[in-house]
Amino acid sequence: MFNKDLILQLLENRDGRALLTFWRGRNAVDIAALLESVDDAARQAAVFRTLPKDLAADVFSYLPGPTQARLARSFADGELQLLFDALHLDDAADFLEELPANLVTRVLQTASPQRRMAVNALLSYPSGSAGSVMTPEFVSLRPEDTVRQALDTIRRTGIHKETIYTCYVLDCRRLLGTVSAKDLLTAAEDAAVRDLMTADVISVGTLTDREAAARLLAKYDLLALPVLDGEARMVGIVTVDDAIDVLTEETTEDLSIMAAVTPDEKPYFAASAWEHARHRILWLLILMLSATITGSIITRYEDAISAVPLLVAFLPMLMDTGGNCGSQSATLVIRGLALDEIQPRDVIRVVRKEFAVSLIVSAALAAANGLRIFLQYHDAAIALVISLSLVATVILSKLVGCVLPIAARQLRMDPAIMASPLITTIVDAGAVLIYFQAATAFLPLSV
Amino acid sequence: MFNKDLILQLLENRDGRALLTFWRGRNAVDIAALLESVDDAARQAAVFRTLPKDLAADVFSYLPGPTQARLARSFADGELQLLFDALHLDDAADFLEELPANLVTRVLQTASPQRRMAVNALLSYPSGSAGSVMTPEFVSLRPEDTVRQALDTIRRTGIHKETIYTCYVLDCRRLLGTVSAKDLLTAAEDAAVRDLMTADVISVGTLTDREAAARLLAKYDLLALPVLDGEARMVGIVTVDDAIDVLTEETTEDLSIMAAVTPDEKPYFAASAWEHARHRILWLLILMLSATITGSIITRYEDAISAVPLLVAFLPMLMDTGGNCGSQSATLVIRGLALDEIQPRDVIRVVRKEFAVSLIVSAALAAANGLRIFLQYHDAAIALVISLSLVATVILSKLVGCVLPIAARQLRMDPAIMASPLITTIVDAGAVLIYFQAATAFLPLSV
The missing domain is CATH 1.10.357.20 (SLC41 divalent cation transporters, integral membrane domain)
Known part of the structure; x- marks a missing residue:
């Protein structure tokens, strides 16, 4: 962990360069905890503004809902749009879910139509379903792709680290199989993805209970679990880090119910x-x-x-x-x-x-x-x-x-x-x- | 899931080729469950012997301790050695831990001296510690390596899939930083690993409580958590799939204790x-x-x-x-x-x-x-x-x-x-x- 007072001091001195140096290489979880510990809302927003753009979205996704809403309220439309576009789609949906209605409208007005549609689709899955915890961002390959093309696709995708290590081979959005990044790295460059893929794929439906999905992922030691819609088209993945969060939340919920306490998500x-x-x-x-x-x-x-x-x-x-x-x-x-x-x-x-x-x-x-x-x-x-x-x-x-x-x-x-x-x-x-x-x-x- | 009777039929007919085709592409977790459902010990061993070599070790690692011991007892020394050498080191240690003393001696006598030392080191960590759930198999890079050399190192390592996606940059076994496989894939081939690595690394000691280690991994959304010994030298990693198992076991244990039941690992x-x-x-x-x-x-x-x-x-x-x-x-x-x-x-x-x-x-x-x-x-x-x-x-x-x-x-x-x-x-x-x-x-x- 690192010193809150030092950050506030640098902020006071308007020492932007020292702050940037300070942030570089720190991880988003700790920065979010630091931000959360700053009591004053205006100061919190001021510290958040000093974060480099690429880090800011990551840090934002680790903040609790109420803090996200408070920050969002203090942003101008342009700032809000930049931030919203930089968020991963599942984090963007989580963010909207916690927001009061008037802010939701403001955020969605500034977003691009595509993004608006994607986030709305995520929000439409019932809470507690696999659809509600999945992300629609994953690497999809065609069966006829070569390993070289596949690696290029991975390089081009700017999405979550944990989501690029399993690639999904799709034909007209139907899931044919999976190829791991390791398989691609160790294969000949002109081999076809079709010949490398594993066809025996574990998957769930969008309406599968999120706890059941998380347990399946744990049982098969997967890094991500593909989610199919009612017509067997692949629409997203549940990643292992989200699965752990689901299991932890469900355990806390069960413990509460077992002690005759109505479950509450708040700490x-x-x-x-x-x-x-x-x-x-x-x-x-x-x-x-x-x-x-x-x-x-x-x-x-x-x-x-x-x-x-x-x-x-x-x-x-x-x-x-x-x-x-x-x-x-x-x-x-x-x-x-x-x-x-x-x-x-x-x-x-x-x-x-x-x-x-x-x-x-x-x-x-x-x-x-x-x-x-x-x-x-x-x-x-x-x-x-x-x-x-x-x-x-x-x-x-x-x-x-x-x-x-x-x-x-x-x-x-x-x-x-x-x-x-x-x-x-x-x-x-x-x-x-x-x-x-x-x-x-x-x-x-x-x- | 698939049909147990079909397998037993193919076995009866000594149709080795059909069996091999059948196994290919099936995943180890389901095959282990199938094996576990075969009641007769001799038949169980016979089915296990039909598995292709690379799959056999994986399947074996998913079998419960008593079944592992029963199978091991029916193997000749040569078979036992082949199997033991094919197991990942952490799975090999888990296997030995469940075995009666006379079988442990037999297994260790057939193993190579290096392997024996590595497994013994793992077994020496107190149960419940991060050391007891880590694997000593991880990808280590030198800071002066180029991206091309790093990718070659990844290609050469034949270890767990989930353990190659975070590479550890070591200097005389001290941990300098981490580089993800994604960073390597997206960087220029002649860039130095030193310039790509993240220096702010979350790690634990070998004696850290295994639940604390698992929670840390969950908190920071990591795929693996480096483990350092008393002299700050990196000795292994705890992978995310093992961390999930630890959290599940610890929850079951807590629930038992909370209901005044002495915890038991058995289902x-x-x-x-x-x-x-x-x-x-x-x-x-x-x-x-x-x-x-x-x-x-x-x-x-x-x-x-x-x-x-x-x-x-x-x-x-x-x-x-x-x-x-x-x-x-x-x-x-x-x-x-x-x-x-x-x-x-x-x-x-x-x-x-x-x-x-x-x-x-x-x-x-x-x-x-x-x-x-x-x-x-x-x-x-x-x-x-x-x-x-x-x-x-x-x-x-x-x-x-x-x-x-x-x-x-x-x-x-x-x-x-x-x-x-x-x-x-x-x-x-x-x-x-x-x-x-x-x-x-x-x-x-x-x-």
Whole structure:
């Protein structure tokens, strides 16, 4: 990293030459972080203006949406057009997506008609689709091209570095195969691309889920994944760096949902306390009101509680163990579904495995706890009731925990919803019911 | 995907030519999946032997460890040596790591001394380090090389595709800068590499955490990240495909830990019920016994419970809400720490934010629940006690939930331990204590 104060000092001194020297060779990610750390909007714009043209677009693409919008507002039409034209198409689309409507109009008015069309096409794909994260910029070759022509094509294209290393062989926009830059570099100059290409190409459709596309790219160790439209014409590629971002975002989203938080793209500190509260209250309310079902089950056993108040002392242990067992199973199944290790059709296999696991686990827990209770209270009947309730609770929890995420996937809902909080609430009611039924059956509870 | 039965049929017919034609152009990932689906070990080996030599090593590297070991056992020394020499060095090291000791000796005896040294060096890096996931195979150039010489070097190297696109300019093994294959392709043939290279290079040490290395690669959109040893000499690169695998594995590991499951590298179905049980019992036992603390707090209030058994009915709601609030905060902080959005030094900022959030959230929950209880039971005192307890529980849970993960990171433990299960258990005791204290203070509980 480098010194913000030094930059601001150079800016103060209007030392344009020193600034240019300073920027050369620095990478865009760090410069964007530096810009972001400049508090004053006017100063931020002034620093941005000192960037060399080729670097400016790159840096801009790494800035968060709100900063992009603020900068854009301070630019004259000419500046805005230069910047917009220098952005890669996918970054240009991302930029527009974050912009208020009046600025979108201003930006698109200054853009060339071709560019406007290309960006609009990108913006038309539904969010969460492969189309929405692809870039239409890729190297396309004809099957009859020679290696020399192919290398010339690569040299001429001014696009992303990572997108030139896989070239796509197209015939009337249909994808015939791929050739890597390495294949081209190591082949004879007059060989035909047709003879070098790999025909077994992994591809996705524009409407494929973006996470599925990213996982496919990861599975096959690709640098880019071709995207085809409804008529099997190649319209773009998803690059590996964007795929990593997709996987990271989807993981964060899943983790939030699994903790009963409405997902938010903003980093932790970027969201205000109000926003955080808004994303957490709804699920807490739903879960809180669901928990009252467990409460009303308990009220049915008030007599038993009055007779043996000690019964209540084991409730937290039973409920917590049930919740923990359920969320263990739910988490493993949710992850298995996300990684495609578990398919919905595997439901019987999963249930069988979880049932076997719950027998082993519950036996161990019941033995440990039964022994502890017997030693502490010298009451075999209570020890037995607790142990039996524990076994039934663990089995119930593991089954509920493994079935609900699969059911959610089957119903085209996000399996992550069926995680710890909801499972715990559901399992609590079952644990309480099992426990008090066992207690009233086996213990002398008349007052 | 393609037909397993067809392959087995061709094998039966000893139709080697048809098999070879069949394999050509198929990708290694799918062939590995096909091999893995062949149940019979002898048949598996027979199918593997029909693969063309160049493809065989690639396919082998995509097979799971146990399958690799089984195949290796069925090979003669000569076969084993051919295979081992054809593997990329990082794949060779991964292969050895999964092998029983007697097979390791056999493999290393057949390998060339140079290869043995290189693989041993890789195996000596601690697991979880950047050194353990890097490959020592990369393209190195001298600063005085011309572009023509550099392109020749690329052509000569027979290594991974993704590793030739960034070339490293070294002087006595010190890293001076990087040049991309694209820079070389677009530059004049007699230009010097020194004048093209980027000197501002992102790198890590061999002992850097592998997840930190992968996140760095993702942050800077790199295809490979150079790894330096303790004396700042470049010893390898972490490639983007390995970085994605690292991030996926680390996420799975975090999710397991957050659900109180000891992490296991095996996919869900690959682990037996016993293994699953073993990975879940320890934490369940610890948490179960911790929950008895909450139980013993409850026994202190047996008189209150006998007097007003209805009190018990609100326990599940209070405990669940506390657990949910705590795990919301804990999950967001754990993810923030993993993504470097939150640093341990931010602890005061986090506490302030969570405190503000908990005031808003608890006010809403207490209002909703107080009203419900008042309407249901027409008892203002109970409604007030519950609402006050709820406010205090939410505040306590959010603070415990946000502080513990940061404390864990500070103590060099994995913050993921401080997730829902442990937080719930801790918060339960607090919730019960707060609730019964409020009840005994505000309600007429004498029998």
